[in-house]
Amino acid sequence: MLRRGFDRWGIFDYIVDKEILLKEKKLNGSKIKEVYLTTRDNFKMIPENASLSHIGMLIGHLKRRSFVPSMAGADLIARVGVKFPFVTVNQTAEALVLYGRDIMHGSIVDYGNLSQNNTIVIILNKNRVPIGLGITMLAIGKNIHRSNERIVIKTIADAGHYLRNERLIDR
Amino acid sequence: MRTAIFPQTNASRDLADTYGYHEWMIGRFLEYMPDVEKCLALMESSSNAYIRTNSLKIDPKSLLSLLEARNIEVESTVLPEVYRVVSTSVPIGATPEYLAGLYYIQDLSSCIAVDELEVSFNQQNIDMACAPGGKTTFMAQKMCNSGAIFAIESNRRRIPSVIFNLSRCGVLNTSLCNIDARSVGSLNMTFDRVLLDAPCTCEGIISKDKTRKISHDPSDIEESSRRQQEMLLEATKVVKPGGLIIYSTCSFAPEENEVVIDELLEVLGNSIVIEPVRHGLPGLTHFGGRRFHSSLSRTARLYPHLHNTVGFFIAKLKVN
Numbered sequence: 001m002l003r004r005g006f007d008r009w010g011i012f013d014y015i016v017d018k019e020i021l022l023k024e025k026k027l028n029g030s031k032i033k034e035v036y037l038t039t040r041d042n043f044k045m046i047p048e049n050a051s052l053s054h055i056g057m058l059i060g061h062l063k064r065r066s067f068v069p070s071m072a073g074a075d076l077i078a079r080v081g082v083k084f085p086f087v088t089v090n091q092t093a094e095a096l097v098l099y100g101r102d103i104m105h106g107s108i109v110d111y112g113n114l115s116q117n118n119t120i121v122i123i124l125n126k127n128r129v130p131i132g133l134g135i136t137m138l139a140i141g142k143n144i145h146r147s148n149e150r151i152v153i154k155t156i157a158d159a160g161h162y163l164r165n166e167r168l169i170d171r
Numbered sequence: 172m173r174t175a176i177f178p179q180t181n182a183s184r185d186l187a188d189t190y191g192y193h194e195w196m197i198g199r200f201l202e203y204m205p206d207v208e209k210c211l212a213l214m215e216s217s218s219n220a221y222i223r224t225n226s227l228k229i230d231p232k233s234l235l236s237l238l239e240a241r242n243i244e245v246e247s248t249v250l251p252e253v254y255r256v257v258s259t260s261v262p263i264g265a266t267p268e269y270l271a272g273l274y275y276i277q278d279l280s281s282c283i284a285v286d287e288l289e290v291s292f293n294q295q296n297i298d299m300a301c302a303p304g305g306k307t308t309f310m311a312q313k314m315c316n317s318g319a320i321f322a323i324e325s326n327r328r329r330i331p332s333v334i335f336n337l338s339r340c341g342v343l344n345t346s347l348c349n350i351d352a353r354s355v356g357s358l359n360m361t362f363d364r365v366l367l368d369a370p371c372t373c374e375g376i377i378s379k380d381k382t383r384k385i386s387h388d389p390s391d392i393e394e395s396s397r398r399q400q401e402m403l404l405e406a407t408k409v410v411k412p413g414g415l416i417i418y419s420t421c422s423f424a425p426e427e428n429e430v431v432i433d434e435l436l437e438v439l440g441n442s443i444v445i446e447p448v449r450h451g452l453p454g455l456t457h458f459g460g461r462r463f464h465s466s467l468s469r470t471a472r473l474y475p476h477l478h479n480t481v482g483f484f485i486a487k488l489k490v491n
Contacts, residue, residue, distance in 0.1 A: 018343065037343060038343055038344065038346075039316065039317065039318070039319065039343050039344040041293065041295070041317065041318050041319045041344065042318075042319040042320070042343070042344045042345065042346055044319075045295055045319040045321065045346065045360070046346055047358045047359065047360055049357075049358060050346075050348050050350075050358055051348065051349070051350075052346050052347060052348055053324075053330050053334070053347045053348060053349045054330070054333070054334045054337070054346070054347040055345075055346045055347070056342075056343050056344070056345070056346075057337070057338055057341070057342065057343050058338065070338075071338075072338040072339070072341070075228075075271060075272070075341065076341065079228065079341075094267060098265075098267065098270065125267050127237055127240075127268075129237075129267050129268060129271045129273070130271055131267050131270070131271065159267065159270035159271055159339075160265075160270055162335045162339075163264075163265065163270070
């Protein structure tokens with residue numbers, strides 16, 4: 001399942017020589033598995049009697065048998081992945097995404113590898129810096145591959161989240 | 172060692188009144204700090220801002236062009252990865268490039284401390300007081316995400332900020348543990364490099380936090396010094412033979428700096444050698460009637476008015 005997920009996001013080759021760790025967690029009443037990526041040396045170093053708060057990088061989670069990247073995972077995919085689904089947005093939308101807002105069609109300057117509706121995509125700014133993750137919400141009856149269609153992306157994660165919620169999180 | 176307090180003078184009273192400090196602090200500054208008034212005047216303004224390129228994600232040249240596009244003007248420093256912000260029209264802590272971890276906002280002094288640690292590929296290293304993660308992420312980038320870093324933070328409330336910064340900067344080779352650095356020896360681990368940026372009274376960051384002028388008293392320095400000595404002694408237990416320890420603080424107080432190192436040398440003798448630090452003024456060899464080991468001059472003091480950094484102390488210790 002994970003291999004298929006990593007293949008889909010084009011990061012399987014990058015992950016091959018690293019360690020994957022899974023941690024079960026409850027989220028809104030349902031169980032998910034968090035997926036952590038770390039180096040082999042780091043994995044080997046951990047003493048048995050240490051209680052860790054964190055290891056490596058949380059790159060995503062497994063939910064309903066599919067891998068959903070986290071913001072850090074999206075960043076990794078944008079740097080090392082191949083053929084991953086993405087949209088590139090203009091500067092106005094960039095600022096809005098960093099406040100968790102959704103994206104209208106007019107803000108999208110480029111997109112790629114969107115094979116179907118309800119696709120999770122990485123949101124890039126015009127310099128190809130990953131700023132969020134979204135899900136394609138196609139207007140009813142329209143086809144995403146027609147260039148004049150009104151693609152709307154619902155933002156599901158964004159790089160500004162931590163700073164907006166810092167005071168709530170650091171407790 | 173009790174915190175050294177010196178008799179009041181006209182100069183100490185005048186400077187304390189002018190700049191709003193406890194008089195006893197100024198009296199101490201006058202004993203060891205060059206050009207005290209210049210330093211106090213400079214600390215009234217906000218300190219320099221520095222950004223460190225995160226080479227795990229971008230090369231300096233590409234980052235510079237992104238910064239230029241946002242009208243952020245920078246200039247180079249003594250470290251190739253680090254730039255001083257000359258002017259900016261946007262908050263440097265809220266740009267997409269910052270949020271994506273392409274750079275880290277970190278004082279030059281902190282970067283120098285990590286640079287002196289001689290971190291390289293495939294080492295096993297520890298950061299004994301890691302929040303909010305700036306030095307840890309610099310270590311990780313110097314290691315190119317290879318090897319392993321064990322990062323410790325005793326304050327549970329500061330753990331989320333460390334996780335945020337490790338994730339933001341794309342760090343893969345680090346494990347984070349919420350324990351007191353003074354108990355790390357019990358984990359039976361040893362390390363090539365040990366970074367101990369010890370909790371301190373933060374006298375050196377008054378330019379960032381003006382409450383530090385009056386927020387502590389001499390007993391706080393004594394308590395801080397005692398804790399630092401315990402932490403540093405623990406650091407010597409976990410470093411491999413031939414390994415390096417960097418001990419640093421953002422305090423001017425000799426009791427938190429040279430005294431801590433001098434006490435360690437008294438306890439461990441020749442098994443510890445102080446290596447020279449390439450930046451800053453030499454550390455003190457005497458203070459408050461006490462003479463320190465002559466090799467304390469190899470430690471470094473960084474001052475705002477002389478080095479364009481926050482006030483900082485760095486000791487580089489080689490363990491035989």
